[in-house]
Amino acid sequence: MSNNKDARRDEHRPDVGLYVKVFAALMVLTMITVAISKFHLPRPQAIALGLFVAVIKASLVGALFMHLWGENKLIHRTLFIVAGGAAILILPLIDCVMISHRITSPADVASQHPHEGGHAATHEEK
Amino acid sequence: MSQTLNPAAFMNNPDTHSGVTNAKLGVWLFLASEIMLFATLFTSYIVLRMGATSWPWGWDVLNVPLATLNTVILISSSVTIVMAYAKAYDKNKSGFQGWMAATLALSFGFLVVKAFEYGAEFKLGIGPHTSVFYAIYFTMTGLHGIHILGGIAVNGGLLYMSSVKEHWENPLFLGRVEGAGLYWHFVDIVWIFLFPALYLL
Structure with a gap:
């Protein structure tokens, strides 16, 4: 009742x-x-x-x-915990992908290895 | 016999000291697990998209007008189910049945439009095997479609229960309608994110 x-x-x-x-x-x-x-x-x-x-x-x-x-606040707290859990699940993974994307992008490779890029350009000029 | 072993006594257990009924808390906990499920799928989508050398525009490879129509259908169904709740709150049985029937009709409409969309893609030999884009597209929209089917089963059950006097007059009936509505709005919110993510951006 x-x-x-x-x-x-x-x-x-x-x-x-x-x-x-x-x-x-x-x-x-x-x-x-x-x-x-x-x-x-x-x-x-x-x-x-x-x-x-x-x-x-x-x-x-x-x-x-x-x-x-x-x-009710109990529902808000439950959703807050879920949002935190989802953030813990998603954000580090996305960060890893962004880092690997930066590392492997042609622009980043060229900036990280200027000598190799410059060397290649010299060869091409020749 | 101990009172805790009596299901009827358990159902009528005094308040939860939280102001939230057990049923509603249960629905929200279920929705919390659903949020985590779709969060993992959206994460997969983001990871696959960022790792891909190229990603198609939805306009080029999917039927955006049909998906827009489905968005309108689903948003409309969110309104009809909340109207059904309003009528159940007012104890207006025919009003409740009319709005709930409209919700069911819109739900079936969504599935019919989706079937046309899938059918056209299958006709062209397009399937989850075609590309990473289509794999994640079919996975996410397919899982969402299964959730629509679940909603149809629950809403259909409530429509039937409303025709049985014992259920309609049960004080817990309104809570059941609200729980079904919460689930249906959640399915709507998932589509609100799926639509731009897969079709438009």
């Missing part, structure tokens, strides 16, 4: 007007995402902008549709 009372206390009062506004915002943001990709921006800028819009969309869904805005 107590759990039933708990359930009643734990429910979120729906706000239909807000849901409609969020839906409209999500549609507009989807169109913006597609438009960004149509502009053929340089890839780093396109990725940064696209992910920025995706984060806004996900935040709207999470905060207002999933009622994370005003949710």
Whole structure:
């Protein structure tokens, strides 16, 4: 019985007007995402902008549709731990890939071994 | 008989001292494991993409208009399921059933569009074996599609349960609808990131 009372206390009062506004915002943001990709921006800028819009969309869904805005602190703490775990999982791996990408890129090899590059150029000039 | 061995007594166990029902906490813990699952897949995607000598534009190799349509469908279904929750909150059974049926229709619509997309690719001999890009594309969209199927099963179950008086009048029914909604919104959020990552950037 107590759990039933708990359930009643734990429910979120729906706000239909807000849901409609969020839906409209999500549609507009989807169109913006597609438009960004149509502009053929340089890839780093396109990725940064696209992910920025995706984060806004996900935040709207999470905060207002999933009622994370005003949710119990226990849920917030759980998600915080998960986000930390995901960061521990992802960030070092991405860092390793970026380091290996830098090490093996032609520009980096040339800057790390200027003598070899210069030597090659001398040969080519000859 | 000890009270802890009685399932009914366990279900009615006094509050959790946290203000969150056991069911909702369970759904969030499940979603936490799902976040980790998709985090590993997104990590794989980033590592493969950064390690590749070239990476195709989604516009060149995938059907972006169909994927955009699917994005609209999935966002719409997020609204319909939250409307179903609102109707369940108001104890409006026909309203709940109507919005939940709309959610199911949109879910099937998503799968039909995805089937057209996959079908066109298979017709051209494109599959996960074609390239690293297509391998990660089929893995991520396929796993997401399986999650859509899971959502259809749960939402269909709730629609059926709403037609049974005993379930509809159960005080825990609203919590079940909210749990299903949380899962469905999570599936929507995954697509919100998949769409630009695979199709647009």
